[in-house]
Amino acid sequence: MSRTPGEPRERTLGAVPRPRSSRTSAPGRARGRTAGTGRPLLPSLVALAAVAALCLLGLVFLAARFAGTVRAFFGEAALALVLAAATLVLGYWVLRQIRPVREPDTAASLTAAAFGLTAAAGAAVVANGALGSLWAAVLGLDLAGVWGPSLTAPLNEELLKLAGIVLVAVAFPYALRVPVDGFVLGALVGLGFEVTENAVSAMNAVVEAGGVDGAAAVVRSAAVRVALTGLASHWTMSAVAGTAVGLLAASAWRPGARRAAGAAGLVLLAMAMHGLLDSPLPGGAAGTAVKIAVNFLTAAAVYLVVRHTHRRRVRASLAAQGEDLGMRRSDAEALATRRGRRSALRRIARPERPAVQERQGAMLATAEDHAAGSAS
Amino acid sequence: MARTTGPGTRARDLWAPLIAAGAVVALLLAAWPLIGALLPGLQQVRAGEPITVGGRGDYRASLSLPQEGWLLDTDTSRAGRIYRFHRGPVELTLLPVAPVSTPASDLMAMWEGMRRIARAGDHTARLDDPEVISTEEGVEGLSGNFHSRTEQGAAVVYPSPDGVFAVEMTLAGEHATTADLTAVADVLQSVSFTREEAR
Numbered sequence: 001m002s003r004t005p006g007e008p009r010e011r012t013l014g015a016v017p018r019p020r021s022s023r024t025s026a027p028g029r030a031r032g033r034t035a036g037t038g039r040p041l042l043p044s045l046v047a048l049a050a051v052a053a054l055c056l057l058g059l060v061f062l063a064a065r066f067a068g069t070v071r072a073f074f075g076e077a078a079l080a081l082v083l084a085a086a087t088l089v090l091g092y093w094v095l096r097q098i099r100p101v102r103e104p105d106t107a108a109s110l111t112a113a114a115f116g117l118t119a120a121a122g123a124a125v126v127a128n129g130a131l132g133s134l135w136a137a138v139l140g141l142d143l144a145g146v147w148g149p150s151l152t153a154p155l156n157e158e159l160l161k162l163a164g165i166v167l168v169a170v171a172f173p174y175a176l177r178v179p180v181d182g183f184v185l186g187a188l189v190g191l192g193f194e195v196t197e198n199a200v201s202a203m204n205a206v207v208e209a210g211g212v213d214g215a216a217a218v219v220r221s222a223a224v225r226v227a228l229t230g231l232a233s234h235w236t237m238s239a240v241a242g243t244a245v246g247l248l249a250a251s252a253w254r255p256g257a258r259r260a261a262g263a264a265g266l267v268l269l270a271m272a273m274h275g276l277l278d279s280p281l282p283g284g285a286a287g288t289a290v291k292i293a294v295n296f297l298t299a300a301a302v303y304l305v306v307r308h309t310h311r312r313r314v315r316a317s318l319a320a321q322g323e324d325l326g327m328r329r330s331d332a333e334a335l336a337t338r339r340g341r342r343s344a345l346r347r348i349a350r351p352e353r354p355a356v357q358e359r360q361g362a363m364l365a366t367a368e369d370h371a372a373g374s375a376s
Numbered sequence: 377m378a379r380t381t382g383p384g385t386r387a388r389d390l391w392a393p394l395i396a397a398g399a400v401v402a403l404l405l406a407a408w409p410l411i412g413a414l415l416p417g418l419q420q421v422r423a424g425e426p427i428t429v430g431g432r433g434d435y436r437a438s439l440s441l442p443q444e445g446w447l448l449d450t451d452t453s454r455a456g457r458i459y460r461f462h463r464g465p466v467e468l469t470l471l472p473v474a475p476v477s478t479p480a481s482d483l484m485a486m487w488e489g490m491r492r493i494a495r496a497g498d499h500t501a502r503l504d505d506p507e508v509i510s511t512e513e514g515v516e517g518l519s520g521n522f523h524s525r526t527e528q529g530a531a532v533v534y535p536s537p538d539g540v541f542a543v544e545m546t547l548a549g550e551h552a553t554t555a556d557l558t559a560v561a562d563v564l565q566s567v568s569f570t571r572e573e574a575r
Contacts, residue, residue, distance in 0.1 A: 043387055043394050047397075050394070068495070068496045068497060071495070072492045073492060130412050131412075133412050133450060136451070136453065137417065137419075137450050137451075142455050145457075156408075160400070162397075163398075170394045170397070207493055208457065208473055208474065209473060210471075210474070210480070210486055211490060211491075211492040211496075212473075212476075212486060212488070212489040213476040213477050216476040216477055248393070253385065253392060253393050
């Protein structure tokens with residue numbers, strides 16, 4: 001809705017007045033562009049260097065490990081990579097959208113996905129191989145074949161992905177401050193891991209098919225792992241474990257006993273979800289459906305709790321800021337959603353939109369700082 | 377890059393999680409191989425003892441090693457996927473495979489697929505044109521010479537009677553002589569297929 005000249009500025013719907021003061025803390029994150037200290041923290045630089053080194057090592061290891069298979073089955077490998085890339089792009093977009101209020105920091109998101117794709121996946125190949133051999137020696141080959149995955153993956157893969165989420169949290173402390181940040185960035189680490197695992201499984205499927213009908217083997221493997229078990233795979237487990245990291249980050253990594261227990265519980269829950277998915281029990285198609293439903297609903301329940309909590313805190317801060325600015329409470333609270341902000345912008349004259357959008361951003365930054373402060 | 381941190385987070389608060397994350401990665405990469413090194417990676421297999429190596433459809437495949445002295449390599453073997461046995465310098469690798477739509481009884485297609493799998497493991501590996509062979513129980517398959525820059529030996533493929541899956545084997549060894557391989561060549565005919573109901 002456009003404002004005609006001379007008409008008083010609409011303060012109830014679209015226009016967000018320039019903040020004069022705030023009862024909350026000053027904007028601190030503002031998408032990582034505003035400065036607290038103005039300098040990166042040393043541990044963050046070290047964490048970023050560690051992530052880069054581990055990603056490079058993981059990539060080189062995976063490339064060396066699968067070079068022979070790719071060379072012998074080049075067409076199948078290209079198809080697997082195309083399907084993996086499509087999964088990655090779609091998953092990345094969806095998982096960033098589920099963060100309430102606004103998307104997570106782009107650099108942190110890309111780093112999280114890259115860690116899962118390369119560092120965690122490469123390390124898991126090594127660790128799983130070694131632990132798998134250990135189970136085979138202790139349990140025997142047949143029993144290890146049945147129970148090995150559900151004993152190995154929850155331990156190795158969940159801890160490796162969790163380490164990645166923690167490194168991302170330390171490298172980008174402004175991007176992972178509350179549990180919902182941990183959920184989303186954790187899900188992105190899990191997504192990256194899942195995409196690499198899908199590609200590896202597709203190539204294994206080609207070999208297990210005897211090197212015959214390779215394209216069909218790749219498509220079948222991808223269909224099962226994306227359309228079926230993809231709903232309940234690594235992204236769900238790492239989202240739950242990431243929520244634990246968010247809990248700890250919110251307390252400035254100095255949790256009380258209750259928060260530490262909650263975080264430990266979430267990590268154990270993520271491991272249990274992984275154990276369930278890889279378990280031979282319950283078996284059959286119905287069993288698989290049950291496992292998928294349990295994992296997906298567990299992640300969804302955690303998400304709804306952290307989303308509700310974060311939005312409530314952001315809304316409270318927006319309402320307080322709006323009151324200072326003379327905005328209606330409902331209009332201020334509406335800025336907590338992407339749709340609410342778009343709707344507010346549509347109601348004002350086009351030339352004023354960039355300035356109003358900037359003010360919306362400032363209010364949101366303050367509100368998310370407030371939410372992070374409330375979570376501590 | 378980081379500009380500000382979470383509420384009340386100080387630089388020194390970030391060292392503990394950073395060190396813990398690094399320690400977890402290092403531990404997982406080092407601990408299992410170290411513990412594994414303390415355990416035996418080879419298990420003795422008794423001659424004539426049937427080892428189930430896979431199955432699809434109505435049939436199961438098993439392998440009975442004719443000689444004493446074979447060892448199952450539990451480090452690199454995975455149930456239902458790959459089996460590796462050693463006997464001195466000789467190495468036997470067995471893969472149960474199941475094509476998606478091509479019947480495993482299409483032996484030339486299976487042989488071509490096996491050629492590509494061999495090249496995946498070693499780009500110098502080659503399989504010669506095959507000849508017909510049969511197991512001790514009369515299941516017909518294909519057999520041919522296997523050679524690479526470092527090894528030579530033989531390969532076989534046998535389809536299950538219903539054509540749902542096949543068993544592929546390679547007998548070779550980097551330090552194995554022709555005499556070593558000849559002494560155990562009958563292992564390549566020691567696969568048997570058993571109908572599920574009959575078990």
